[in-house]
Amino acid sequence: QQQVKQSPQSLIVQKGGISIINCAYENTAFDYFPWYQQFPGKGPALLIAIRPDVSEKKEGRFTISFNKSAKQFSLHIMDSQPGDSATYFCAALWGATNKLIFGTGTLLAVQP
């Protein structure tokens, strides 16, 4: 019940294309959903986050779409660039425990 399922495991996108990564959760107690970007040898860095009372959040080329009834959320990267090549993790925060639960990661490669 505490799992966050993420897909796909890996993704190859052409420069300028749209990258889409999907996540699903079971625990309705989760109340904050961040996305993290991780480059090799670095820690994950917060990219964008959303609360469940909002259906969409956009910051620059990055958009989170949130479907509360389906318990799913996704990250869209518009105009993908080679510099976006990294591993992306969705996550869910359970406020009562203050614990961040991570998805399994998506390795994104943007080809020039």
Place this chain on the structure above:
Amino acid sequence: GEEVAQTPKHLVRGEGQKAKLYCAPIKGHSYVFWYQQVLKNEFKFLISFQNENVFDETGMPKERFSAKCLPNSPCSLEIQATKLEDSAVYFCASSQSGGYNYGYTFGSGTRLTVV
């Protein structure tokens, strides 16, 4: 500073030896978290602190792992009698308000290799 500082970057220990990892959270952040990242990218929660108090230790293998966050000192994660399966990258993170609005800020990690 505005970064979470983790030391050392790399640590190699023989099986059965002790390993100690350090984390300096961002000043003003009252929450500290430790995660273990294993080969397949999986992040496993270990323990969290609110100031110097343990907040949640449900992920800690208590027989060999211990952690502290004392005032005016870096936080530490110690593994007694390391096993091969402890080989992983250990990340420390800190947050102001428990994660909302600002999320967690992660350090660059300590790569522990047990041989």
